[in-house]
Amino acid sequence: MLLELKDVQKFFSVAGGHWKTRPSPVKAVNGVDLTLKAGENLGLVGESGCGKTTLGRIILKLITPDCGTIIFNGYDITSMGHHQFRPYRKSMQMVFQDPYSSLDPRWTVRRILEEALSLEGARYPTVAQRWERTRQLLVAVGLNESVADRFPHEFSGGERQRIAIARALMLSPQLLILDEVVSSLDVLIQGQILKLLTGLQTTFPVSYLFISHNLRVVAKISHRIAVMYQGRIVESAPTQELLGNPLHPYTKELLAAAIDYRVSSGERPITSKHTTHLVDHGSGHFVMEG
Amino acid sequence: MKKDRLPLSEFQLALRRFTRNRLAVWCVYALLILYAATLGAGFLAPYSFHNEDRNYSYAPPTPIQWSKNGRSVWPQALATQLTFNEYNARVYTIDPTIKYPIKFLVKGDEYRWLGIFPCRYHLFGVDYPGRIYLLGADARGRDLFSRLLYGAQVSLSIGPLGVLISFIIGLLVGGIAGYYGGTIDNVLMRLCEMVMMVPGFYLLLALRAAVPDDFNSLQVYFAIIIILSFIGWAGLARIIRGMCLSLREREYVLAARALGVSDIKIIAHHVLPHTLSYSIFAVMLSIPGYILGESGLSLIGLGIEDPYASWGNMLSDAMSIVRIQFAPWILWPAFFIFLTVVCFNVIGDALRDCFDPLLKGEEMRQ
Numbered sequence: 334m335l336l337e338l339k340d341v342q343k344f345f346s347v348a349g350g351h352w353k354t355r356p357s358p359v360k361a362v363n364g365v366d367l368t369l370k371a372g373e374n375l376g377l378v379g380e381s382g383c384g385k386t387t388l389g390r391i392i393l394k395l396i397t398p399d400c401g402t403i404i405f406n407g408y409d410i411t412s413m414g415h416h417q418f419r420p421y422r423k424s425m426q427m428v429f430q431d432p433y434s435s436l437d438p439r440w441t442v443r444r445i446l447e448e449a450l451s452l453e454g455a456r457y458p459t460v461a462q463r464w465e466r467t468r469q470l471l472v473a474v475g476l477n478e479s480v481a482d483r484f485p486h487e488f489s490g491g492e493r494q495r496i497a498i499a500r501a502l503m504l505s506p507q508l509l510i511l512d513e514v515v516s517s518l519d520v521l522i523q524g525q526i527l528k529l530l531t532g533l534q535t536t537f538p539v540s541y542l543f544i545s546h547n548l549r550v551v552a553k554i555s556h557r558i559a560v561m562y563q564g565r566i567v568e569s570a571p572t573q574e575l576l577g578n579p580l581h582p583y584t585k586e587l588l589a590a591a592i593d594y595r596v597s598s599g600e601r602p603i604t605s606k607h608t609t610h611l612v613d614h615g616s617g618h619f620v621m622e623g
Numbered sequence: 624m625k626k627d628r629l630p631l632s633e634f635q636l637a638l639r640r641f642t643r644n645r646l647a648v649w650c651v652y653a654l655l656i657l658y659a660a661t662l663g664a665g666f667l668a669p670y671s672f673h674n675e676d677r678n679y680s681y682a683p684p685t686p687i688q689w690s691k692n693g694r695s696v697w698p699q700a701l702a703t704q705l706t707f708n709e710y711n712a713r714v715y716t717i718d719p720t721i722k723y724p725i726k727f728l729v730k731g732d733e734y735r736w737l738g739i740f741p742c743r744y745h746l747f748g749v750d751y752p753g754r755i756y757l758l759g760a761d762a763r764g765r766d767l768f769s770r771l772l773y774g775a776q777v778s779l780s781i782g783p784l785g786v787l788i789s790f791i792i793g794l795l796v797g798g799i800a801g802y803y804g805g806t807i808d809n810v811l812m813r814l815c816e817m818v819m820m821v822p823g824f825y826l827l828l829a830l831r832a833a834v835p836d837d838f839n840s841l842q843v844y845f846a847i848i849i850i851l852s853f854i855g856w857a858g859l860a861r862i863i864r865g866m867c868l869s870l871r872e873r874e875y876v877l878a879a880r881a882l883g884v885s886d887i888k889i890i891a892h893h894v895l896p897h898t899l900s901y902s903i904f905a906v907m908l909s910i911p912g913y914i915l916g917e918s919g920l921s922l923i924g925l926g927i928e929d930p931y932a933s934w935g936n937m938l939s940d941a942m943s944i945v946r947i948q949f950a951p952w953i954l955w956p957a958f959f960i961f962l963t964v965v966c967f968n969v970i971g972d973a974l975r976d977c978f979d980p981l982l983k984g985e986e987m988r989q
Contacts, residue, residue: 393881422883435874437893448892449882500878 334404335508335540336369336392341401343387361387362398363564366611371507374534374541376555376572378548378587384564385544386430389510392542393427394418406507423452426501430513432493436485442496443467443481449503470499473536475529491522495529502537510542515550527553548591552576557617560584566611570618580620637900640977647973650966657963661775665734668769669748669755673930674732676754678705679764681950685756686717687725698725700755712949723753759952761940767955774932774956779963781848781917782910789852790906793859794898798890800860801867812864815857823854827916830854831925840931847926851916859905866898907971911964918960934960 342365344358361384369375379385390396392403394410402411410421429435436445446467450457457463468478474495485493494514501509511530515523530541531554545551551558552572559569560583568581579585611619642648660667688699702721706714729748736742749755757768800811818826830850838846870876871894879889914934920926921935922942929936934956940946941953 390877395877395880419883422881427878427881429874429878431874435878437875439896448879448884452883497878500882504882 334368335371335373335406336367336542337402337404338365338367338388338392339402339404341365341367341388341391341403342399343384343391343396344399360384360564362391364401365561365564365566367559367566367569369508369540369542371540372538373557374543374555376551376558377542377544377561378546378551378558379561380546380587383561385546385561386512388561389427389512389542389544392508392510393425394422395427423504424506425508425510426504426506427510427512428494428497428501428514431517432490432497433485433517435497436493438485441482441484442471445485445496446470446481446500446503449500453504466503470502473502473533474499489522490518491526494518494526498526498529498533502533502539505537506539508542509539510544512544513546514543516545516547523550530554548587560587565621566619567621568619569611574618578618580614580618637974637977641973644973644976647970650969653962654966654970657775657959658779660772661779662737664772664776665736665742666744667746668766668772669729669731669745669757670766670769671732671734672765672770672773672932674765674769676764679703679754679756679760680762681713681946681953682715682754682756682760682764683950684759684952685754688722699723700725700749700753702753721753723749723755725749725755758955759950761937761953767937767952770932770937771934771955771959774934774937775959777844777927777931777933778914778917778935778960781844781851782913782967785848785851785855785913785916786906786910787852788848789854789856789909790859790902792852792856794863794895794902796856797860797863797898798867798895801864802871802886802890802894804868804871808864812861815860818854818857819861823916824919826854827851827920828925831920840927843927847917847920851913854916855909855912859902859909862905863895863898863902866901867894870894870897904971904974907967907974910967910971914960914963914967 341362342360343362344360346358347356363384365384365388367375367377367388377385377388387396391398394403394413398411402409404410405421405425408421410418413421440448443464447463450463450466457466467481471478471481476492476495476499480488480492485496488496498514514530515526518526527550533539534541541554543551543554548558555572557569557571558575559566560575560581561567562583568575568579568584570578575584576588579588612622613619665671682703682705685703686701688701689695699722702718702723703715704718706716708714725747726749727747728744729750730743731745731748733741733743747755754766756766758771759767761767761770796811796815800808821829827850830853831847834843834846834850867890873893876889876893879893884892917926917933918935918938921933922939924936924939927933927936937953937956938960941957947954
């Protein structure tokens with residue numbers, strides 16, 4: 334198992350009010366269990382604000398969870414200190430949603446990419462070796478090596494996202510968290526980036542955790558899909574199973590919105606009580622019931 | 624126009640916008656002249672800052688004869704004679720019989736050019752026993768023009784040096800407070816507020832009182848710089864902290880954190896450079912504060928001490944209205960302080976104007 338999340342929680346306290354009138358905290362991630370096998374692509378779908386981005390950042394330890402455990406490659410990384418965590422950090426990377434703000438506007442592409450290598454000084458001691466790696470990644474994501482000395486603002490959104498993907502792959506991670514990577518791109522470019530991501534898996538042994546609100550996009554790249562709703566996973570199943578046989582009402586609604594799937598009326602309301610739990614429906618299909 | 628020319632960099636765009644502001648460009652020239660003059664102070668000044676002649680106390684600017692009977696002649700400095708009137712006040716009368724031709728590259732008081740090379744030559748001067756006072760003399764008969772030049776070395780260098788120190792402290796403190804937030808932010812910001820809370824000039828006096836009496840002039844000079852920058856860093860730190868609070872949420876900062884780049888490197892490489900365009904004009908606008916601070920201290924005798932010159936302590940002569948009435952030229956240092964402060968302010972404002980649209984543009988792109 335490459336990645337295993339057990340009952341991960343993260344609440345954000347809300348400012349304002351004194352101790353009596355203070356609003357209750359936002360339950361961004363409210364007890365999530367998730368597993369990801371090496372070589373498998375997991376899609377994480379949910380509407381805006383359901384906690385999927387927070388979950389992605391928790392896995393990378395950019396946000397510390399309130400409770401729960403994160404097991405990466407068999408090691409519990411939840412309570413690791415900064416130094417201990419370093420070797421694991423290299424094995425998981427992230428590509429962010431907005432290609433316009435994820436690249437430092439003052440840096441050239443070469444400097445952006447080589448920043449990662451500076452952490453691996455022992456493996457890439459010379460300038461020539463670093464440049465060789467940079468060139469290799471630029472070509473891998475379908476860019477010309479001549480772009481290295483240009484600035485991010487000279488590129489289109491799709492090209493920027495390619496640069497961001499190249500940066501994330503610089504240290505050959507085992508897990509790549511793709512946080513809404515294609516959401517800000519138009520449909521044609523979306524297709525190209527998705528094709529690129531699938532293609533990259535033939536050269537780089539990397540698994541994707543693909544976070545998106547768009548079920549249609551997620552279905553194209555994932556082997557398995559988990560549906561997240563109000564901070565909890567409400568249903569998870571292999572892609573074909575989930576698309577063909579959605580069991581949770583929220584999944585059905587998502588499908589209805591994304592793909593032409595007919596929802597029989599009257600299945601609302603969607604429950605999200607804490608007493609609910611995932612129930613196995615066979616062949617890896619889990620649904621929240623309660 | 625070549626079609627494939629490189630897009631203008633942010634700096635070039637800002638420079639182009641800056642040069643459109645005529646007034647600011649003139650101010651840059653004025654400051655350049657002033658700073659160039661401080662470098663060549665020893666050479667440009669006919670006398671050293673402590674060369675005095677009590678017979679010329681408050682002597683008016685030396686009259687210079689340019690023409691004789693309608694024909695222009697080599698300029699000559701006319702001698703003046705000191706007499707006392709019935710109220711025992713000094714009266715200088717021109718003595719047309721004695722003239723001293725103005726000479727160039729004359730030998731005079733020894734000085735060290737740039738503080739290193741000993742040299743005796745001055746740009747201009749007159750032969751002994753004549754004296755030339757371009758802008759008049761002070762109470763001890765020292766040349767005001769020479770002392771203005773030497774004073775500029777102190778008054779003009781204190782601003783940039785003080786700003787440099789407080790700028791470094793402000794950037795570090797603001798950067799760390801803004802980037803980490805939480806308790807660190809709270810502690811550092813309360814510290815800033817404690818410094819800002821005390822009215823600046825009183826803090827200045829209190830700190831000056833804490834400096835030992837037996838400091839020599841150079842030590843006092845550096846003590847003043849450190850005192851001034853100790854007061855100045857807090858304001859900058861607060862603003863930088865505010866900017867860092869928003870900058871740290873940018874995704875390229877998150878990306879660097881995800882890569883495992885150390886916090887200090889992220890602050891230095893990804894956060895602080897983005898506050899630079901703001902910091903530049905903040906620095907320009909805060910330099911006058913340092914110049915005025917030094918002048919204020921020197922004016923009340925707590926800064927640079929006689930015989931060393933600074934614009935502030937030269938002005939301490941002008942604290943009595945009678946003296947100003949009798950010898951209005953002792954106000955020259957005030958004029959130069961005013962000129963410098965205005966120049967820095969105009970340049971600072973112009974810089975803000977030419978960086979602002981860029982900042983907005985950057986916000987929109989992201």
